[in-house]
Amino acid sequence: MTNDARALLPVALEAAAIAGDLITTHLPGLVTAKGDRDMATEVDYAVERAVRDHLALRTPAVGFLGEESGADGRTGDGLQWVLDPVDGTVNFLHGLPLCGVSLALVRGDTAILGVIGLPFLGSLYAAAEGDGATVNDQPIKASGASTLDAALVSVGDYAVGDDAVERNRARHAITWRLASRVQRIRMFGSAAIDLVWVAEGKTDACLMLANKPWDTAAGVVIAKEAGALVTDLDGTPHTTRSSATIAAAPGILAEILELAREA
Structure with missing residues (x-):
């Protein structure tokens, strides 16, 4: 093979x-x-x-x-x-x-x-x-966004199941911080769409505090091949073992990561 x-x-x-x-x-x-x-x-x-x-x-x-x-x-x-x-x-x-x-x-x-x-x-x-x-x-090619105030950013679904209230505290905090900085926030309800629309430049970044391989693996390689940067929450390159999935235009990734870590 x-x-x-x-x-x-x-x-x-x-x-x-x-x-x-x-x-x-x-x-x-x-x-x-x-x-x-x-x-x-x-x-x-x-x-x-x-x-x-x-x-x-x-x-x-x-x-x-x-x-x-x-x-x-x-x-x-x-x-x-x-x-x-x-x-x-x-x-x-x-x-x-x-x-x-x-x-x-x-x-x-x-x-x-x-x-x-x-x-x-x-x-x-x-x-x-x-x-x-x-x-x-x-x-397709990821966007050339360089400032957060002009960026359209999607966020992943809020958690359900065990400890959802506690796990959603960080998600709520990130949403609040993004809302004060970016142009608009969207929630599409599909990790695949979050990632391919970053790849296509329809959105400028997506942020998910989750990483189930079936949800993210295909979209991650598509986003990377389109020129987006895809990392874990600590900024290390994304893998199937990452705890979070963050994809962004190269010009705004550092600021997206900073906002996420502050939350």
Whole structure:
């Protein structure tokens, strides 16, 4: 099995097409509770099964980690596919178009390929390490923002589940600090969208105090390949083991990190 991410990009694009067809042609169906205000729909499970089966057929030696089914234990060539079948499930459940499939190829703790399909928006983002990033086959580039007062910044969802009140104190503090400095704040409800819109220059930064690989891995490589800087909260390069996910135009990253750490 090749370690060249570019060689596996067609496989990932095929998987995204399979997922997009299921997402756009099926209603959410039965909703399964996974925890406090956390759920999966029938479509989440159907997409994960279909994509997992496709990847197993096309790349049988590569491991697989899915949000709904976990890891399959394979570690061929040290590579693993990482899938969020429907990133933005709550949006999908409510009929909002801000949702899609997020698929990454990870080597060790670093994403080397990412594909994110937003089928209701007609957008397909892709990137392979060292090969740049695209949307619908057109190159994309992160913004050149250099001041916070002109920056549009998205923040990740607030926490739910155990200790949500305590964990949200920092999120509330960061939102408050950003509100006094940046042009506007947005919350899209999808980590994949947060990251690809930074990559595309639609937003100038995103800040998430979380880092689940299926949520972030694909978007991280797309943002990096588009010229954004992506780090953990302490400013170290982002990996699947990071505790937070911060992506920004290079000219404002330092100020974003300072505000986040102050909170």
